[in-house]
Amino acid sequence: MRSPLSxxxxxxxxxxxxxxxxxTLAHPKLISLAAGFTDxxxxxxxxxxxxxxxxxxxxxxxxxxxxxxTTAGDPLxxxxxxxxxxxxDTLATGAAVRDRRTLGSPSANxxxxxxxxxxxxxxxxxxxxxxQLLYLLTEALCDPGDIVLVEDPTYFVYLGIAQxxxxxxxxxxxxxxxxxxxxxxxxxxxxxxxxxxxxxxxLYLVSYHQNPTGYTTDFAKKAAALQLLRRYERFAGxxxxxxxxxxxxxxxxxxxxxxxxxxxxxxxxRVLYAGTFSKPFATGVRVGFGVLPEPxxxxxxxxxxxxxxxxxxxxxxxxxxxxxxxxxxxxxxKLQRRYAHKAGAMTAAIRAHxxxxxxxxxxxxxxxxxxxxxxxxxxxPRSRFFQTSLQQQVLYVPGALCYAEDPVxxxxxxxxxxxxxxxxxxxxxxxxxxLGRALAARLGK
Numbered sequence: 001m002r003s004p005l006s007x008x009x010x011x012x013x014x015x016x017x018x019x020x021x022x023x024t025l026a027h028p029k030l031i032s033l034a035a036g037f038t039d040x041x042x043x044x045x046x047x048x049x050x051x052x053x054x055x056x057x058x059x060x061x062x063x064x065x066x067x068x069x070t071t072a073g074d075p076l077x078x079x080x081x082x083x084x085x086x087x088x089d090t091l092a093t094g095a096a097v098r099d100r101r102t103l104g105s106p107s108a109n110x111x112x113x114x115x116x117x118x119x120x121x122x123x124x125x126x127x128x129x130x131x132q133l134l135y136l137l138t139e140a141l142c143d144p145g146d147i148v149l150v151e152d153p154t155y156f157v158y159l160g161i162a163q164x165x166x167x168x169x170x171x172x173x174x175x176x177x178x179x180x181x182x183x184x185x186x187x188x189x190x191x192x193x194x195x196x197x198x199x200x201x202x203l204y205l206v207s208y209h210q211n212p213t214g215y216t217t218d219f220a221k222k223a224a225a226l227q228l229l230r231r232y233e234r235f236a237g238x239x240x241x242x243x244x245x246x247x248x249x250x251x252x253x254x255x256x257x258x259x260x261x262x263x264x265x266x267x268x269x270r271v272l273y274a275g276t277f278s279k280p281f282a283t284g285v286r287v288g289f290g291v292l293p294e295p296x297x298x299x300x301x302x303x304x305x306x307x308x309x310x311x312x313x314x315x316x317x318x319x320x321x322x323x324x325x326x327x328x329x330x331x332x333x334k335l336q337r338r339y340a341h342k343a344g345a346m347t348a349a350i351r352a353h354x355x356x357x358x359x360x361x362x363x364x365x366x367x368x369x370x371x372x373x374x375x376x377x378x379x380x381p382r383s384r385f386f387q388t389s390l391q392q393q394v395l396y397v398p399g400a401l402c403y404a405e406d407p408v409x410x411x412x413x414x415x416x417x418x419x420x421x422x423x424x425x426x427x428x429x430x431x432x433x434x435l436g437r438a439l440a441a442r443l444g445k
Contacts, residue, residue, distance in 0.1 A: 037422030073126025178217030209366025353436030
């Protein structure tokens, strides 16, 4: 008997994140350095309670918050989000003093209007987390058999979206300051010569404190990537977009911010910007946003209307009030300090317990440390090392999960993604020590 499922339903495999969570549940004593959870202790319970009390204290504010909203999102939240993003880009360009206290000042607002004039509330779509936006954009732009260009490695959950839609992914080599532009041009030229450029729809970048590597893409590289995409549009016969996933942008705790690709020449027309309030405020809130050009904005909004006809209105009101009152910025400053401390705890443990031939980089933000073992060590989910780690009661994300099924190269299988987001300091140290023992055992140290 034939399956009752659609082609997409039959094609959709189990998400890797579900498999990792099931492993955690099956091993109660396991220390998970795998899940990209945010820090439980720092969730803003008191702040959220106070803000919700304000909203629900009177029918005048409580009733609209408990009613349906619009598909595009709450007008005030879109206005505050557009203003915030414009100011962040302005400050990041150096046009204003790099001090968060200048956010919202009249001078910062004026500079934001000139530096980021393409960012307006009318271009924003509020979504249930940035994850929903990634799905909406893939649905709006791609047909089965189309090609998306991704960083090598990239966010493995997005690879699941691409797989379920029947897309082909081509990897672009990733360097510590972002994608390898020469390799991007080589990939585009190869696709042109093969006559496949018309099937390419966009380049997907996780541009700030990347998941999984922690790398941040330099602004000059974003601008150059946009120029390359524009150059190859005449062979594609349609716009080639840059999808910038900025989910970790505000989790920076060292170094300077970098402007978004929206601030680059041509960014207003070709950049699809995905941001979120979930990670910087509270992951359970699940509110994200997109800054999109037409006709992508209208199409994505219509598709979202079919999905849910609007992100949860009460959660949008909570975020709008958090932004307007300053509660969001106060919490974010605490969170950045907290993650800086936890990243320090993890990297100190790595220095103490990992073999010296395991390579890694100190993070400047985000939630992850990316470790590279010698190539002779396999770290994939079927490897002996992965089983040894489970026996040591510690879980990591095998690096191979973060690479697309690209036919022109073999997947690297000697890397590990380690998260310092969810576990407390004691578990971080114990988990790294266990992992260090497993590495030493498999490397013969």
